[in-house]
Amino acid sequence: MLIKDVLTNVPIGTAVEVAGWVRTVRNHKGKNPLSFITVNDGSCFSTLQVVATPTLPNYETEVVHLTTGCSIIVKGKLVESPGAGQPVEVQADEVHVVGWCDPENYPIQPKRHSFEFLRTQAHLRPRTNTFGAIARVRSTMSLAIHEFFQSRGFIYLHTPIITTSDCEGAGQMFRVTTLEPGQEDFEKDFFGCKTNLTVSGQLEAEAYACALGRVYTFGPTFRAENSNTPRHLAEFWMVEPEMAFCDLTDDADLAEEFLKYIFQTILERCREDMEFFNKWIDENVIERLENVVQSEFVRMSYTDAMEILKKANRDWQFPPEWGKDIQTEHERFLTEETFNKPVIITDYPASIKPFYMRVNDDGKTVAAMDVLVPKIGEIIGGSQREERLDVLISRMESLGMNPDDYWWYLDLRRYGTVPHAGFGLGFERTILFATGMSNIRDVIPFPRTPRWAEF
RNA sequence: UCCCCGGUAGCUCAAUUGGUAGAGCGGGCGGCUGUUAACCGCUAGGUUGUAGGUUCGAGUCCUACCCGGGGAGCCA
Numbered sequence: 001m002l003i004k005d006v007l008t009n010v011p012i013g014t015a016v017e018v019a020g021w022v023r024t025v026r027n028h029k030g031k032n033p034l035s036f037i038t039v040n041d042g043s044c045f046s047t048l049q050v051v052a053t054p055t056l057p058n059y060e061t062e063v064v065h066l067t068t069g070c071s072i073i074v075k076g077k078l079v080e081s082p083g084a085g086q087p088v089e090v091q092a093d094e095v096h097v098v099g100w101c102d103p104e105n106y107p108i109q110p111k112r113h114s115f116e117f118l119r120t121q122a123h124l125r126p127r128t129n130t131f132g133a134i135a136r137v138r139s140t141m142s143l144a145i146h147e148f149f150q151s152r153g154f155i156y157l158h159t160p161i162i163t164t165s166d167c168e169g170a171g172q173m174f175r176v177t178t179l180e181p182g183q184e185d186f187e188k189d190f191f192g193c194k195t196n197l198t199v200s201g202q203l204e205a206e207a208y209a210c211a212l213g214r215v216y217t218f219g220p221t222f223r224a225e226n227s228n229t230p231r232h233l234a235e236f237w238m239v240e241p242e243m244a245f246c247d248l249t250d251d252a253d254l255a256e257e258f259l260k261y262i263f264q265t266i267l268e269r270c271r272e273d274m275e276f277f278n279k280w281i282d283e284n285v286i287e288r289l290e291n292v293v294q295s296e297f298v299r300m301s302y303t304d305a306m307e308i309l310k311k312a313n314r315d316w317q318f319p320p321e322w323g324k325d326i327q328t329e330h331e332r333f334l335t336e337e338t339f340n341k342p343v344i345i346t347d348y349p350a351s352i353k354p355f356y357m358r359v360n361d362d363g364k365t366v367a368a369m370d371v372l373v374p375k376i377g378e379i380i381g382g383s384q385r386e387e388r389l390d391v392l393i394s395r396m397e398s399l400g401m402n403p404d405d406y407w408w409y410l411d412l413r414r415y416g417t418v419p420h421a422g423f424g425l426g427f428e429r430t431i432l433f434a435t436g437m438s439n440i441r442d443v444i445p446f447p448r449t450p451r452w453a454e455f
Numbered sequence: 456u457c458c459c460c461g462g463u464a465g466c467u468c469a470a471u472u473g474g475u476a477g478a479g480c481g482g483g484c485g486g487c488u489g490u491u492a493a494c495c496g497c498u499a500g501g502u503u504g505u506a507g508g509u510u511c512g513a514g515u516c517c518u519a520c521c522c523g524g525g526g527a528g529c530c531a
Contacts, residue, residue, distance in 0.1 A: 024492065032488040051489080068481090085491040109466060109481050110492050116523060117466070171530060200531095225529055226456060238531065317527085328527075381531065426531030439524090451522090 004043035006078060007088065014078050016090060019098070021127060022070045023047050024110045035063055037095070039072065042132055045272040049081065049089040050074050062097050068110050069101030069127070115442050122446050122455050130281070133273035134443055137266055138431055144265035145218055145239055148258055154214040154241060159201030161220065164193055165406070171199055172224040174234075197222035200424060201240050203356075203409055206385060209242035209420050210412050216241040218427075226450050230439040231376065233428060235448040242422035248358075248367040248384040251421035252344050255371050255380050256297045258425070259342070263289045266434055274435075282436025288374070289434060291341060298343040302326070302365070305334060305345050323349050326370075328377060335374040342373045355395050357383040358419075369423070376433050382423020389413040 006016050020041030027035045033054055038047040052063045066072070073096040081089040107121045108128060118125040125131040146156065162176050173196035179189050186194045201217040208215045221238045241254065267274060267289055278286045300308075309320035309330050318327040326345065334343050347365045350357070357366035371380035386392040392413060396403050403410060431443040441447035446455045 026490050026493060028487070028490070028493095029485090030487050034489070036490050036493090038491080049491080081489090083489060083491070104465075104482055106481095107465075111466070111480055112492085113466065119523095221531080223530070227529060228456085229527085229529095230525080232530070236531070376531095378531065424531060429531060 002043035003039070003041045003046065003048045006048060006090075007044065007046055010078055012078055012080055012088065015075070016078050017073065017075045018048060018090070019073045020048075020071070022066050022068055022072060022101075024068060025066050027064050029064075035059075035066075037063075037066060037072070037074075037092075039074065040127075040132070042126070042135075045129065045133055045136075045276055049083070049086050050076065050092050050095070051089055052092045052095055056092065056095060058095065058097075063095050066095075066097070067101060067103040067106075069103075069106045069108060070097060071099040071101075072097055115439060119441055119447070120454075126445070129276060131442075133270075133276050134431070134435060134437065135445070136273050137270050137435055138443065140266050140269050141262050141427075141431065141434065142218070144262040147265075148261045149214075149216045149241060152214065154216045155208070155212045157201075157205060157208050157212075157215040157217050158219065159198065159204040159217050161198055162191075162195050163198045163204075164191070164195055165203050165409075173197060173199055174222050174224045199223055200238070202242065202422065202424065203406075205240055205242040205422065206409070206420065207412060209244045209422070210416070210418060213245070214241070214243050228450060230441070231429060231432070233440055233444060233447055233449060236440075236444065237427035239425040239427060240422060242420065244418050244420045246384075246421045247419055248346060248369060248421060251382050251384060251423060252299060252346065252369050252371075255344070255369070255382065255423055255425075256342075259371070259380075259430075260293050262430070263434060264293045267293070277435045277437075285434075285436035292373075295341050297371070298339045298341065300343070300345060301347045302345055302349065303347065305330075305343075308338065309333065323351060325352055331372045331377045332374075335372050335377075340374065342371055345370050345372065350395075353383070355392070355399050355401060356385050358386045359391055359395065367421075371423075373433050376429050378426075379429045379433060380423050380425045382421065384419065384421040387413055387417045387419050389417065 001016050001018055003018055003020065006018060010016060018039060018041060020039040023038045023040050025035060025037050035052045037050040037052060039050055040047045052059060054060065056063055074090060074092050075094040076090040076092040078088055079091050081087060083089070108124050113128070118128065118131070126135055149156070176195045176197060177189050186192070189195070198221060200221060201219065205215055205217055217240045219237065220235055222235055224234065225232065243250065243254070267286070274286055303322065305326065306320050306322050312333060317329055318324070320330060335341070346369045347360060348368045350359060350364060350366045353366050353368050357368050359366055367384035369382050370378050373379055386395065389410060392410065393403050396406065428440045428443050432438070432440055435443065437443050441449060
């Protein structure tokens with residue numbers, strides 16, 4: 001029986017059986033000895049208080065020696081709790097110790113640990129309040145993502161992890177090879193050519209969108225960038241919808257609806273976990289999410305955003321200038337100081353965006369859009385794709401790319417081409433925003449970053 | 456990769472101008488008539504990240520390296 005159900009669905013007086021890990025133990029040894037054991041099984045944030053007395057045959061031999069981390073199975077009766085901290089508790093008829101936990105060596109103590117320390121104990125940190133809550137929120141968000149797309153007629157697509165295509169501009173790649181170190185003859189390699197871990201499923205998703213209409217991917221992505229920040233991982237999860245017969249405005253509409261849906265979902269379904277984050281991690285996180293769900297996102301062109309930045313009376317480390325990238329300090333100014341909500345920036349200069357984005361009529365900008373949120377910065381990057389064969393080829397050539405390498409991608413424009421658009425959402429960055437956590441290494445179970453692939 | 460800050464007990468941290476390394480929590484033992492990260496008493500626990508150097512003397516100063524955090528770049 002899950003503790004989640006015991007605490008919400010089971011009437012007082014019911015015989016229950018729960019299995020979980022001991023969080024804390026309080027023993028009283030006076031004239032009226034008894035023990036309070038709080039147990040968590042991960043099914044919900046709350047613990048269940050178990051009351052054990054010396055009438056248990058193993059009370060002296062086992063129960064009083066329980067410590068944090070022990071695994072137990074408890075049979076007993078659910079009763080109203082006379083104590084103040086919890087409405088109900090279990091009066092134990094049986095406490096079976098499944099696994100002992102040496103308290104001298106067990107790293108997880110019933111106290112506050114630093115996240116830095118817990119990262120070195122990534123196999124045990126899910127037993128803490130914070131990491132249990134993150135795991136449940138992450139799972140609920142994953143389901144919400146599928147619900148959102150499936151209910152709108154999107155087909156869930158699995159794009160390859162090993163690829164030969166280079167989604168230009170998406171960063172450094174991890175080589176996949178069976179060659180011995182030093183060998184450079186790719187014809188002798190496993191695939192007979194140079195292969196990498198994917199940096200994006202977009203190009204393949206476009207192929208399926210140009211057949212099935214609406215598709216989305218949700219899977220791992222790999223970047224070999226030497227990025228050492230609280231917002232970057234070498235292995236992270238990305239959601240990439242792609243829609244045929246769709247322009248940039250439709251794309252931005254989808255992104256806005258999508259974010260609102262997943263935040264709304266965790267506010268509704270992860271109330272207890274969210275209240276924990278709000279109390280201990282970020283005292284404004286619930287209010288911020290509610291604002292996002294209720295408010296309209298700001299939408300403005302890159303050109304207009306540059307005007308706002310230029311008019312701002314402040315010393316920029318990177319002075320804003322048309323044609324240059326929007327820097328982190330600019331993003332924060334827009335999302336945190338100017339609007340204090342998500343901002344969608346559209347129509348970036350072609351010179352700073354990749355080849356596949358559709359060239360606008362002005363010839364200088366492309367139909368790109370980034371969704372920026374307070375604190376985290378960019379969580380979505382997307383665009384309308386260039387569907388005109390001649391424009392796409394000349395764009396590739398001017399960037400020094402060989403169109404022959406992208407023959408199948410160009411076929412999509414040769415045979416029944418169609419306006420289409422899509423975006424990529426960084427899943428972990430979205431969890432950061434949703435939980436108020438500040439380091440991306442704490443919202444994925446086993447993070448991979450430069451010089452760190454333990455566990 | 457660059458800039459800044461840090462590394463002391465199992466964990467979280469303290470240690471004056473360079474002068475005998477401490478506390479809280481956790482652990483062990485004892486006490487406590489229902490507790491809430493319980494409380495009270497006693498107790499064990501350290502090659503101060505690594506390797507050099509300066510000094511009568513280094514946790515403290517210098518050099519190099521390793522690891523971590525924050526910021527930047529790259530991006531999601």
